Amino acid sequence: MCSVKGIVGAPDPTPFSLTMMDPEAFLDLANQVTKLKMYPYFDIAHCAITCLAIKDDLAAGAHLFSRKHPLACWISSMVAIFAGGLMASLLLGEPILGVFKNSNQLVIATLVWYVVFYTPFDIGYKITKFLPVKLVLAAMKEIYRCKKVYDGVTHSAKIFPAGHLPMIVIGTIKGNGAGFLKVFERLLRGVWTPTASELLQPSFPTKACLVASVIFVLDKKTELISAPHALVYFGIVIFFVYFKLSSMLLGIHDPFVPFENVFCTLFLGGIWDLMGRAFSGGKGAEAAANNPGGQQKSDAHAAKNGKADSLKKKE
Amino acid sequence: MCSVKGIVGAPDPTPFSLTMMDPEAFLDLANQVTKLKMYPYFDIAHCAITCLAIKDDLAAGAHLFSRKHPLACWISSMVAIFAGGLMASLLLGEPILGVFKNSNQLVIATLVWYVVFYTPFDIGYKITKFLPVKLVLAAMKEIYRCKKVYDGVTHSAKIFPAGHLPMIVIGTIKGNGAGFLKVFERLLRGVWTPTASELLQPSFPTKACLVASVIFVLDKKTELISAPHALVYFGIVIFFVYFKLSSMLLGIHDPFVPFENVFCTLFLGGIWDLMGRAFSGGKGAEAAANNPGGQQKSDAHAAKNGKADSLKKKE
Amino acid sequence: MCSVKGIVGAPDPTPFSLTMMDPEAFLDLANQVTKLKMYPYFDIAHCAITCLAIKDDLAAGAHLFSRKHPLACWISSMVAIFAGGLMASLLLGEPILGVFKNSNQLVIATLVWYVVFYTPFDIGYKITKFLPVKLVLAAMKEIYRCKKVYDGVTHSAKIFPAGHLPMIVIGTIKGNGAGFLKVFERLLRGVWTPTASELLQPSFPTKACLVASVIFVLDKKTELISAPHALVYFGIVIFFVYFKLSSMLLGIHDPFVPFENVFCTLFLGGIWDLMGRAFSGGKGAEAAANNPGGQQKSDAHAAKNGKADSLKKKE
Known part of the structure; x- marks a missing residue:
């Protein structure tokens, strides 16, 4: 990778940036990867x-x-x-x-x-x-x-x-x-x-x-x-x-874990579970009503829990 | 079902009883069920x-x-x-x-x-x-x-x-x-x-x-x-x-349980098991020989057991 | 099987040895076995x-x-x-x-x-x-x-x-x-x-x-x-x-057990495991180096173990 000066396509003096950026050479490389022989x-x-x-x-x-x-x-x-x-x-x-x-x-x-x-x-x-x-x-x-x-x-x-x-x-x-x-x-x-x-x-x-x-x-x-x-x-x-x-x-x-957590919170019941918990516990509900920031905090908390869970899974 | 008085031939005005009994209308209904669209x-x-x-x-x-x-x-x-x-x-x-x-x-x-x-x-x-x-x-x-x-x-x-x-x-x-x-x-x-x-x-x-x-x-x-x-x-x-x-x-x-019990008693060894038990226990055998009703009683008893078993399964 | 004296060419009168040894009759029997009807x-x-x-x-x-x-x-x-x-x-x-x-x-x-x-x-x-x-x-x-x-x-x-x-x-x-x-x-x-x-x-x-x-x-x-x-x-x-x-x-x-034992000893690590054990334990290594017969003995020992294992499996 260091001695890439020899890819002298046509008349460009900076060969490194050329291989990195020239779309055609890049596409060529991609094409070669596509056709790579797997065996053996x-x-x-x-x-x-x-x-x-x-x-x-x-x-x-x-x-x-x-x-x-x-x-x-x-x-x-x-x-x-x-x-x-x-x-x-x-x-x-x-x-x-x-x-x-x-x-x-x-x-x-x-x-x-x-x-x-x-x-x-x-x-x-x-x-x-x-x-x-x-x-x-x-x-x-x-x-x-x-x-x-x-x-x-x-x-x-x-x-x-x-x-x-x-x-x-x-x-x-x-x-x-x-x-x-x-x-x-x-x-x-x-x-x-x-x-x-x-x-x-x-x-x-x-x-x-x-x-x-x-x-x-x-x-x-x-x-x-x-x-x-x-x-x-x-x-x-x-x-x-x-x-x-x-x-x-x-x-x-x-x-992928952060994306999963967001998805689960939004679509797979995360928010609703939180709201349910908030409504069932009286004080929590009032706090959530008074302070929208609290909602977000609990969300973050849930996401953190989710992450902790998925980290636990790994162990 | 109570107002079945209308089974008179053709020109009866009560349509309910008509649909209930007219074979052709019934067949029509059956045909419609056969072709019922399942989706969605x-x-x-x-x-x-x-x-x-x-x-x-x-x-x-x-x-x-x-x-x-x-x-x-x-x-x-x-x-x-x-x-x-x-x-x-x-x-x-x-x-x-x-x-x-x-x-x-x-x-x-x-x-x-x-x-x-x-x-x-x-x-x-x-x-x-x-x-x-x-x-x-x-x-x-x-x-x-x-x-x-x-x-x-x-x-x-x-x-x-x-x-x-x-x-x-x-x-x-x-x-x-x-x-x-x-x-x-x-x-x-x-x-x-x-x-x-x-x-x-x-x-x-x-x-x-x-x-x-x-x-x-x-x-x-x-x-x-x-x-x-x-x-x-x-x-x-x-x-x-x-x-x-x-x-x-x-x-x-x-x-289905009663039918199964009868089938099992007749064909899957029920009777023979009873007879075997009867022969091996002396008194039971004599009783069975003297009194054919005893046989039936034990059958009924076996069937009852079978039923009890299948009820137990459910629990 | 004891009276195999009749393996002489063609004109032998003893039919038992004939069926036993005559290649054509034997092949005939084999052919019949091949075509044996399995059902029922x-x-x-x-x-x-x-x-x-x-x-x-x-x-x-x-x-x-x-x-x-x-x-x-x-x-x-x-x-x-x-x-x-x-x-x-x-x-x-x-x-x-x-x-x-x-x-x-x-x-x-x-x-x-x-x-x-x-x-x-x-x-x-x-x-x-x-x-x-x-x-x-x-x-x-x-x-x-x-x-x-x-x-x-x-x-x-x-x-x-x-x-x-x-x-x-x-x-x-x-x-x-x-x-x-x-x-x-x-x-x-x-x-x-x-x-x-x-x-x-x-x-x-x-x-x-x-x-x-x-x-x-x-x-x-x-x-x-x-x-x-x-x-x-x-x-x-x-x-x-x-x-x-x-x-x-x-x-x-x-x-098949003896053949398996030989195969496992030769190809599936048996010898090498023994050598490894010999090298790790100093004395064993020296003995093996000085006396090639010792090697064979340990092999036989391993095979015996293998047999003992496979016998144990059966129980």
Whole structure:
């Protein structure tokens, strides 16, 4: 990035600002990102991050479990790696096993699984877990995720051209399938956690995929987004990668929380609950009537509570 | 019903008694019921009753749950509302998400869900729960249920023209899908009740849908039922509505219980168990041999026990 | 088997050794086994063994359960009997209810279920459970199992001609569907045992079906197996029947365990774990370095542990 002086397009002397600002070069870059080949490097990154998550989910029992139940370990890893495709196939009435018909992807997934779980002295796991390596893999996985969301929306649009909800659902599920199948995937390992559902406490990737799916649907089916498709796609990739890295490095977990709090307060009963409480408690009601500022204060208080709740969920 | 004096041939001036008894007018009415348009009023009734059932299932936790987990609340409501279609699609190998492709129905379901869960001061819930309103909604839902059973049988007959069991299964499931999916729908809300299965303790709607499906299959595939289709359909509608209202107003829960008890005693081991017990206990055997009435008494006793059991189930 | 002296070319008069050894007659027999008609006797054997397993799974509660929940009892029996077809349909995107469209099979299954659960004084159950009868039924079920594995592989090969994993998965599931659906089938009866998954502790039939599927796939899709198809098929039938009978009569439960132990030691971390332990404990490391025999001893020790574990699983 420092020695960018060599992009001497035509006769401009300031090459850095040129790459940054020239719309055509930028669009070109976006186009290239759109057409990025996923196989095999991005596949590997996706498999590695997923297997890592499973090993971390097994926690202290990982070593013993991988030795005593290799079959369950392999199958649950494959289910987690191909989770998006599996769920999308089920929901779209396609053969579920179809996701395993591509032997190349399966071999890659199995190799990565083997490296993470069975290399001597846990070298594979330790290398993948090493922060710089993990950062690169995570960034690649986010690029892969964006492609999967887009593919999900496109695929669903072919089957239900007018079904906007199916498109959004399939996009979200393809993007974060492992999250939705976590309860089932744990069941394959003999662990039953009915309250760990992604729906009860949607994680950031789920919300991000939901937003990305909605944007892709708007881009595809309406005239609301006038930017070229490659730019929209590239913007979502940057959004995914940026928040993934900032969550890993800075501990920012969920930039959606403030918006959710406002939405919940306005539309999902927040204000009315407050008013109800105010009316039922006499003094509170008078105070609210006399002083509109008090209302806002309580709102802020509710939002704060909401935030505290959602922070608690994370722990 | 009291003024039936007007059953005289043709030129009677009292139109009420005429509509009641004239077979042609009656058939006309039945035909109109068959062709009743479901969208949107019956859809609304179905959604309202289903959302009400979910809110009642959440019991005291409903308010907190709807505020803290709006996504899970919405998805579990949609799953319950479209349960019949979802399960039928799964069992018939059709795209499950296909039931959500009709945006109109989805918007209605979402609006009703919003009204039941999030209107200020719970007005929506209280109005829907108000007995006269609930009675009307419940009656409409039963008419809707009959249509769904019929549609299920017809749809399955198209896919498996010779499969009588699939037709009956799909008819029953379309009619009372929310009952069958209850375990799964609760799981979406993080509650796991493996023993609350509809199969273990089939509720009255399930049994009624089963009977209705069998009648529709007989009507469609055999010559056993000679009445015109519209009459059969109308009869089932009346049966559904009548028992729903009498269960809500009079507390009659299950008119099938006596028949079940007789069937179980005759065919599912009841008599033989009694005889076995009689033979193993010496005195009982002698008494039974000497006095055939004793046999009947014990039968009645068993049936009473069976009834007591099924009443206990309800509690 | 003792009088094998007659393996001489053509004109031997002893017909027993002739049938035993004459390749053509043997091939003829194998061909006949391949074309054996399954309906209705083998169907009956399969249903009987499956219903027996369910009744044994219910243990002391079987009598009460079959009397109080006949519907759940019937449905869980049907699910277990048709488990292979149900799961295969789900995984291949075909209508799940399609397995029930054949009324003949359904009637047989229902009759057998009735005989096992509801005959007076448990005669049906006792006869089926009587060892000589059970041996014959079990042997017939194994022949049926082999056919189902083969049908599964063939059917999957039609849908995914290049998908080797789908073929193996479908073959295994068709062969031992009841094992894989056990957790779900128990759920239908209101019993939830998340740790009883077939994947965690694959039983012998599952492993045998897996091996048989792999052999069928090799036979079908590669040139590795040069024997005629009928011989391969017949060999697998003999393998299935032989180990089933020896497990019932002699208590040999799993001839695969030694191979698994070797494989796990060599490839799934066994050796490395030992080396790691040796290096971390100083003395052990020295001993291993000085005396390669010590290494083998510890290997044998690990294998023994592995065996002990898998024996413990059985209990």
